[in-house]
Amino acid sequence: MxxxxxxxxxxxxxxxxxxxxxPVSLASFxxxxxxxxxxxxxxxxxxxxxxxQELDALQNLFYADRRFKLLxxxxxxxxxxxxxxxxxxxxxxxxxxxxxxxxxxxTPVERAHDxxxxxxxxxxxxxxxxxxxxxxxEDVLVPVVTGQISGADKERRYAQIxxxxxxxVETGTVVLKFMLHISRREQRERLQERIDDPEKRWKFxxxxxxxxxxxxxxxxxxxxxxxxxxxxxxxxxIVPADSKTHRNVMIALGLRxxxxxxxxxxxxxxxxxxxxxxx
Amino acid sequence: MxxxxxxxxxxxxxxxxxxxxxPVSLASFxxxxxxxxxxxxxxxxxxxxxxxQELDALQNLFYADRRFKLLxxxxxxxxxxxxxxxxxxxxxxxxxxxxxxxxxxxTPVERAHDxxxxxxxxxxxxxxxxxxxxxxxEDVLVPVVTGQISGADKERRYAQIxxxxxxxVETGTVVLKFMLHISRREQRERLQERIDDPEKRWKFxxxxxxxxxxxxxxxxxxxxxxxxxxxxxxxxxIVPADSKTHRNVMIALGLRxxxxxxxxxxxxxxxxxxxxxxx
Numbered sequence: 085m086x087x088x089x090x091x092x093x094x095x096x097x098x099x100x101x102x103x104x105x106x107p108v109s110l111a112s113f114x115x116x117x118x119x120x121x122x123x124x125x126x127x128x129x130x131x132x133x134x135x136x137q138e139l140d141a142l143q144n145l146f147y148a149d150r151r152f153k154l155l156x157x158x159x160x161x162x163x164x165x166x167x168x169x170x171x172x173x174x175x176x177x178x179x180x181x182x183x184x185x186x187x188x189x190x191t192p193v194e195r196a197h198d199x200x201x202x203x204x205x206x207x208x209x210x211x212x213x214x215x216x217x218x219x220x221x222e223d224v225l226v227p228v229v230t231g232q233i234s235g236a237d238k239e240r241r242y243a244q245i246x247x248x249x250x251x252x253v254e255t256g257t258v259v260l261k262f263m264l265h266i267s268r269r270e271q272r273e274r275l276q277e278r279i280d281d282p283e284k285r286w287k288f289x290x291x292x293x294x295x296x297x298x299x300x301x302x303x304x305x306x307x308x309x310x311x312x313x314x315x316x317x318x319x320x321x322i323v324p325a326d327s328k329t330h331r332n333v334m335i336a337l338g339l340r341x342x343x344x345x346x347x348x349x350x351x352x353x354x355x356x357x358x359x360x361x362x363x
Numbered sequence: 364m365x366x367x368x369x370x371x372x373x374x375x376x377x378x379x380x381x382x383x384x385x386p387v388s389l390a391s392f393x394x395x396x397x398x399x400x401x402x403x404x405x406x407x408x409x410x411x412x413x414x415x416q417e418l419d420a421l422q423n424l425f426y427a428d429r430r431f432k433l434l435x436x437x438x439x440x441x442x443x444x445x446x447x448x449x450x451x452x453x454x455x456x457x458x459x460x461x462x463x464x465x466x467x468x469x470t471p472v473e474r475a476h477d478x479x480x481x482x483x484x485x486x487x488x489x490x491x492x493x494x495x496x497x498x499x500x501e502d503v504l505v506p507v508v509t510g511q512i513s514g515a516d517k518e519r520r521y522a523q524i525x526x527x528x529x530x531x532v533e534t535g536t537v538v539l540k541f542m543l544h545i546s547r548r549e550q551r552e553r554l555q556e557r558i559d560d561p562e563k564r565w566k567f568x569x570x571x572x573x574x575x576x577x578x579x580x581x582x583x584x585x586x587x588x589x590x591x592x593x594x595x596x597x598x599x600x601i602v603p604a605d606s607k608t609h610r611n612v613m614i615a616l617g618l619r620x621x622x623x624x625x626x627x628x629x630x631x632x633x634x635x636x637x638x639x640x641x642x
Contacts, residue, residue, distance in 0.1 A: 140454075148565045148566075167457075167459055170459055171457040171458075174457075175419075175456070175458065176454070176455075177454070178446075178449060179449055179450075179458065179461055179462070179463040183462060184459055215458065217459070272641045279641065282632060285629070285630075285632050285636060286427045286629050286630045350564070350565050353564050357564060357567065360558050361555070362554040362555045362572065362575070
C-alpha cells in the first residue's frame with residue numbers, strides 16, 4: 085500500500101501502523117488533514133469515481149482469480165462515515181463476490197459463544213470481498229468503555245484477535261483495517277444533521293448521545309486497541325475522516341493499491357479447451 | 364408490476380404467469396422478442412443506467428423503511444445472463460442492504476436436511492434485498508432431468524415450494540421470480556465465446572456441454588416447474604433473454620415498478636427529536 089511521491093515522501097507512512105505495542109496517540113492525528121488530496125474537491129470527487137470503477141474491474145478479476153480472500157474492516161465512532169465509504173468505494177462493484185456485514189450487539193445465542201464465533205462464520209471465501217461495517221473490534225471497545233471486562237480479559241482478547249487474524253492471513257486472506265477518525269466537533273454537526281434532516285432522522289438513535297458523552301473513553305479505548313492489534317500481517321490505517329471526499333479517496337486508494345499488488349490474473353487456461361466447438 | 368401503455372395494451376401480460384396449474388409452453392415465448400424495447404439499443408442501454416440509479420435510490424429508502432423484505436429469484440440455463448443481470452440491475456446499489464447468493468450443488472451437510480433448509484437461512488431480513496442466482500428451483504429441475512426423484516416427490520416439492528414462498532410473503536417478503544429464457548442457438552454462441560475469449564474462459568466448465576445436451580429435458584422441466592409454482596403470491600416472469608440489453612430493461616423495470624408500488628417512506632419521526640440539540 086506504500087505510495088512514494090516524487091520527492092520521496094510517503095504520504096501513507098504516518099497513517100499506517102503495523103507495530104504491535106507501539107503507543108498510539110489519536111491527538112497526534114488531525115481528523116481534518118488531507119494527506120492524499122489534490123487540493124481541489126471536484127478533482128478529488130472525480131478521483132473517487134475513477135477509483136470505484138477501477139475497483140469494479142479489479143474485483144471482477146479477483147473473483148475469477150480465486151486465489152485470495154479479502155476482508156475490509158471499517159471501524160469508527162457514530163457518523164464517522166462507514167456507510168458512506170461503503171457506498172462510494174464499493175458501490176460500483178457487482179454484488180457478485182462482494183458482501184457487507186453490519187455488526188450489531190450480539191444476540192443471546194452469539195453471547196453464549198466466544199466473541200469470535202460469529203465473526204468467523206462471516207469471513208470471506210476464496211474470490212470473495214467482505215466488508216465489515218464495525219467488527220470484532222467492538223468487543224474490545226464497548227466492554228472496555230462500559231467496564232464490562234477486566235484488564236486481563238481485554239489483553240487476552242487483543243491477543244486472540246491477533247491470532248485469529250493471523251490464521252486468516254496465513255490461509256489466503258488479505259486483511260485491511262481502516263479506523264475512520266473524526267473530530268468531536270464534526271460528529272456534533274453530523275448528529276445534528278441527522279436530527280434536523282427528515283431523510284436522515286431514521287439513522288439517529290437516542291443512545292448515540294450517550295455514546296458521545298463517552299468520547300474521551302472511546303478515544304482511549306481506540307488508542308489501546310490500535311496499539312495492541314496493529315500487526316505486520318493485519319495493519320491499521322488511521323483515516324482522517326472530517327472530509328468525506330478525502331476519506332473516500334484514501335480508502336479507495338488503499339484498497340486499489342492492495343488489489344493491484346496481488347498480481348491478479350485469470351486462471352490458467354485448460355489447453356484442451358483450445359479449438360473446442362460447441363454444438 | 365402491470366404497466367399499461369397508452370393504447371391499453373399491457374406489455375407484461377403475456378410474460379407474467381401467476382396461475383398455478385395452467386400449462387406453460389416455452390416454445391410459445393420467443394427468446395428474441397423485445398416487448399419493452401424502445402426500438403433503439405443505445406436508448407435501451409441508457410434506460411438501464413437510469414433505472415439502475417433509480418433502483419439505488421429506492422433501495423436506500425427500502426432499507427430505511429424496514430417494513431418489507433425483497434427476494435429476487437433469477438433462474439435460467441447456463442449463459443442465460445444471471446450474472447450480467449445482477450451487475451447491470453443491482454450494480455449501482457450500495458452493498459449495504461443488498462446481498463446475492465449464488466447457489467451451487469448442495470454439500471453433504473445440506474443434503475442431510477430437507478432441500479429448503481439451506482434456502483431458508485439465506486432469505487432477506489427486514490429492509491434487505493436478496494438476490495438468488497439460481498435457487499431452490501434447481502431442486503425441481505436438476506433431479507427431474509437426471510431422474511433422481513420420482514414424479515410423486517417432484518409434485519410434493521412443488522407444493523412445498525409454494526407453501527414456503529407463501530410463508531415468506533405472509534411475513535412481509537416480496538418475492539419476484541424471473542426465468543431468463545434464451546434460445547438454443549444463442550446459448551451455443553455464448554458458450555463458444557466463453558471458450559474462445561481468454562477473459563471469459565474461467566467461467567466455462569466441461570460439464571456445461573453435458574447439460575446443453577439435455578436441452579429439451581430442461582425445457583420440459585422448466586415448463587412443469589413454472590406451471591406448478593406460478594402463484595398469485597409469487598408469480599413468475601418469463602424474460603426473453605437473447606438480447607442482454609432488453610433483458611436488463613425488463614428486469615430493472617419489473618423491480619422498479621414493484622418497489623415503487625410499496626409506497627416506501629422514511630420511518631415516522633419521533634416528535635421528541637424536534638429541537639433536540641447535540642452538545
